[in-house]
Amino acid sequence: MKILVCITHVPDTTSKISFTDNNTKFDSSGVQYIIGPYDDYALARAVELKESNGATVTVLNVGTSETEPTIRKALAIGADDAIRVDAFPENGHFVAEQIAHIAKENNYDLILMGRESIDYNGGAVHGMVGEMLGLPSLSPVMTLDIEGNTAKMTREIEGGKEYVEADLPFVAGCQEPIAEWKIPNMRGIMTARTKPLNVVEAVDTTEKTELKNYELPPEKGDCKMVDPDNVEELVDLLKNEAKVL
Amino acid sequence: MSSILVFAESTDGKFKKTSREAVSYAAEMGGDVTAVAFGDIEQSELESLGNNGAGKVLHAGDDKLNQGVIQAYATALAQAVEQTGSEIVVMSKSSLGDAIAARLAAKIGAALAGNVVSLPDTSNGFVVKRSIYTNKAFVNVDMKEGKKIIAVKKNAVAIKEDGGSATVESFSPDLGDSDFAVKITKTEKAEGDILLPEADLVVSGGRGLKGPENWDMIEELAGELGAATGCSKPVSDMGWRPHHEHVGQTGVKVAPSLYIAIGISGAIQHLAGVNASKVLVAINKDPEAPFFKAADYGIVGDAFEVVPKLIDAVKASND
Ligand SMILES: Cc1cc2nc3c(=O)[nH]c(=O)nc-3n(C[C@H](O)[C@H](O)[C@H](O)COP(=O)(O)OP(=O)(O)OC[C@H]3O[C@@H](n4cnc5c(N)ncnc54)[C@H](O)[C@@H]3O)c2cc1C
Numbered sequence: 001m002k003i004l005v006c007i008t009h010v011p012d013t014t015s016k017i018s019f020t021d022n023n024t025k026f027d028s029s030g031v032q033y034i035i036g037p038y039d040d041y042a043l044a045r046a047v048e049l050k051e052s053n054g055a056t057v058t059v060l061n062v063g064t065s066e067t068e069p070t071i072r073k074a075l076a077i078g079a080d081d082a083i084r085v086d087a088f089p090e091n092g093h094f095v096a097e098q099i100a101h102i103a104k105e106n107n108y109d110l111i112l113m114g115r116e117s118i119d120y121n122g123g124a125v126h127g128m129v130g131e132m133l134g135l136p137s138l139s140p141v142m143t144l145d146i147e148g149n150t151a152k153m154t155r156e157i158e159g160g161k162e163y164v165e166a167d168l169p170f171v172a173g174c175q176e177p178i179a180e181w182k183i184p185n186m187r188g189i190m191t192a193r194t195k196p197l198n199v200v201e202a203v204d205t206t207e208k209t210e211l212k213n214y215e216l217p218p219e220k221g222d223c224k225m226v227d228p229d230n231v232e233e234l235v236d237l238l239k240n241e242a243k244v245l
Numbered sequence: 246m247s248s249i250l251v252f253a254e255s256t257d258g259k260f261k262k263t264s265r266e267a268v269s270y271a272a273e274m275g276g277d278v279t280a281v282a283f284g285d286i287e288q289s290e291l292e293s294l295g296n297n298g299a300g301k302v303l304h305a306g307d308d309k310l311n312q313g314v315i316q317a318y319a320t321a322l323a324q325a326v327e328q329t330g331s332e333i334v335v336m337s338k339s340s341l342g343d344a345i346a347a348r349l350a351a352k353i354g355a356a357l358a359g360n361v362v363s364l365p366d367t368s369n370g371f372v373v374k375r376s377i378y379t380n381k382a383f384v385n386v387d388m389k390e391g392k393k394i395i396a397v398k399k400n401a402v403a404i405k406e407d408g409g410s411a412t413v414e415s416f417s418p419d420l421g422d423s424d425f426a427v428k429i430t431k432t433e434k435a436e437g438d439i440l441l442p443e444a445d446l447v448v449s450g451g452r453g454l455k456g457p458e459n460w461d462m463i464e465e466l467a468g469e470l471g472a473a474t475g476c477s478k479p480v481s482d483m484g485w486r487p488h489h490e491h492v493g494q495t496g497v498k499v500a501p502s503l504y505i506a507i508g509i510s511g512a513i514q515h516l517a518g519v520n521a522s523k524v525l526v527a528i529n530k531d532p533e534a535p536f537f538k539a540a541d542y543g544i545v546g547d548a549f550e551v552v553p554k555l556i557d558a559v560k561a562s563n564d
Contacts (some may be wrong), residue, residue: 163432
C-alpha cells in the first residue's frame with residue numbers, strides 16, 4: 001500500500017497574527033511554524049497503518065525551502081520519503097493542482113491530509129484533489145481502518161457521525177481522534193536526515209482568485225465583571241444590555 | 246446580476262438555519278435565486294425558502310440523496326449550474342458544504358472562496374472578505390474566474406424573511422455508480438439535543454468542573470436557557486463528554502449569540518473555536534484566567550457556587 005500524506009506548514013496555534021507592507025503580507029517574524037494540526041493526525045494514522053498493514057508513507061508539501069524543517073519533522077515521525085513542490089502555496093486551488101499532478105504520476109492507494117489548514121481554513125484541498133483525480137473524497141474522517149481493498153471509516157456530521165465504506169484509492173481529510181499525534185524520537189530525528197527529500201518544480205495553473213489585502217478584527221473592549229454574589233445582574237445584563245437572552 | 250444557485254443543506258427533512266442564511270445572502274446580492282435541495286423534504290418546507298428570498302427550488306427527492314453523499318451532490322449541483330445558467334453558487338460553510346464546494350469548484354472550473362463573512366464588493370472586481378487564522382484575521386480576495394462559488398460562514402449574515410413562497414420543481418440529476426462510491430452504512434446522531442454547531446446559545450464546561458458527574462448543573466443551566474452544551478478538549482479527551490461536544494481549534498467551531506464558558510481557562514486553541522460568538526461570558530475561580538481577556542462579561546468565582554445561583558436567576562427571569 002502506498003500512502004501520500006499532504007502536510008501544511010503553518011504558524012503555531014498560539015501565534016499572534018499580524019501583517020506588514022500595508023496589510024498585504026503576513027508578518028512571520030517571531031512566528032514558530034508547525035505541521036498543520038489536522039495534517040498531524042493524518043500523518044500519525046498513516047504511520048500506524050504502515051506499522052499494522054505494511055505501507056510506504058510519502059509526505060508532500062507545497063512550499064518554499066523554508067518548509068524543510070517541517071518536512072524533516074514529518075520524516076522523523078515515520079514517513080519514508082518526502083516531496084516538496086517548490087512554490088509558495090498561493091491558494092487552495094493552486095495546492096490541489098500540485099498534489100493532483102504528483103498523485104497522477106505515482107498511483108497512491110490512499111491520499112490523506114487534514115480536514116483544513118489552520119491558516120486559511122479553506123477545507124477545500126481534499127475535495128479538489130479527489131475531483132481532479134476522479135477519486136472519491138471524504139472529510140472530516142474521524143476513524144480509518146483498511147480491510148483488504150476497502151476502507152472503513154467514520155465521518156463527523158453535525159451532532160453525530162456516519163459510518164462509511166469506500167474502496168481504495170481515495171482521498172480523505174482527517175481530524176481527531178483518528179490517531180494520537182506522534183512525537184519524533186531521537187532515532188527518528190537521526191534517520192530523518194538521510195531520508196530522501198525530492199524537490200520538484202510546480203506545474204502551471206491559472207489563478208482563479210487574487211489576494212487583495214488582510215484585515216485584523218477590531219480591538220476587544222474590557223470584560224465587565226459581575227459580583228459572584230449578584231448573578232442576577234449577569235442575567236439582567238445579558239437580557240437588557242447585550243440583548244442575547 | 247444573473248442567476249444565483251444556492252445549495253440548501255437539510256437534516257431530517259428540515260433546512261438548516263445556515264441554509265436560510267445562504268439563501269438570504271444570495272437574495273441580498275440581487276438576481277434570480279434558485280435553491281437546490283436533496284432528499285425527503287415536504288412541499289411546505291421546500292416552499293418556505295421563498296421566505297428567505299429563493300424564487301425557485303429544484304428538488305431532487307430520490308431516496309439515495311437523503312444522506313450526505315458528497316460526490317453525488319457535487320455532480321447534481323454541477324448539472325443544476327448548467328441547467329440554470331448560473332454564474333454564482335452560494336452555500337454555507339459546514340463539513341458537508343466545504344467538501345461539496347471543493348468538488349464542485351474543480352468540476353466546473355470555478356473560483357472558490359470559503360468562510361466568507363461579507364457580501365461581494367463589485368465596485369472594482371468581485372471582492373469578498375474571508376475569515377482566516379481561525380477568526381484571528383480576515384483576507385479580501387478578488388474572485389476572478391467567470392464562475393464563482395461562495396461558502397458563507399455561519400451567523401455572518403442576517404436571515405431575511407419577507408413572507409415569500411418559492412415555486413418547487415422536481416429535479417432528476419443524471420448520476421452514476423461512481424457518484425455513490427462512498428457508501429454510508431449507518432448514521433448516529435445525538436438524540437433530542439440542540440445541535441451544537443448551529444446553536445444560538447451555548448453553555449460549555451471545562452476541566453474546572455472536576456468530573457463528568459458534575460455536568461448535571463451544566464445541562465440544567467443549558468436547559469433553562471434553551472442552549473446546547475459544549476466542552477473543552479481535555480474534557481472530551483478524558484471521556485467526560487462525547488467528542489462532538491469538543492469546542493475549539495481542533496473541535497467544533499461555534500458562532501452563537503451567547504457562549505458561557507464555565508471552568509475553562511481560555512487557552513488560545515479553545516478561544517479559536519468560540520471567538521466568533523457575539524457575546525462571551527467566563528465563569529472561573531482564577532481571576533487571572535486568560536478567558537477574561539476575551540470575555541465580554543465575567544464572574545470570578547467557584548463554579549459549584551455560581552452555577553446553581555445562575556440557574557435560579559435564569560429560572561426567575563424565565564417566569
Ligand atoms: C494544537 C492544539 C490544539 C488544541 N485544540 C483545542 C481545542 O480545540 N479545544 C480546546 O478546548 N482545547 C484545545 N487544546 C488544548 C488547550 O491548549 C487547553 O489545554 C485546553 O483548552 C484547556 O482546557 P480547560 O480550560 O478545560 O482546562 P484547564 O486548562 O485545566 O483549565 C481549567 C480552568 O478551570 C478553572 N477552575 C478550576 N476549578 C474551578 C472551579 N471550581 N470553578 C471555576 N473554575 C474553576 C481553572 O482556574 C482553570 O482556568 C489544544 C491544544 C493544542 C496544542
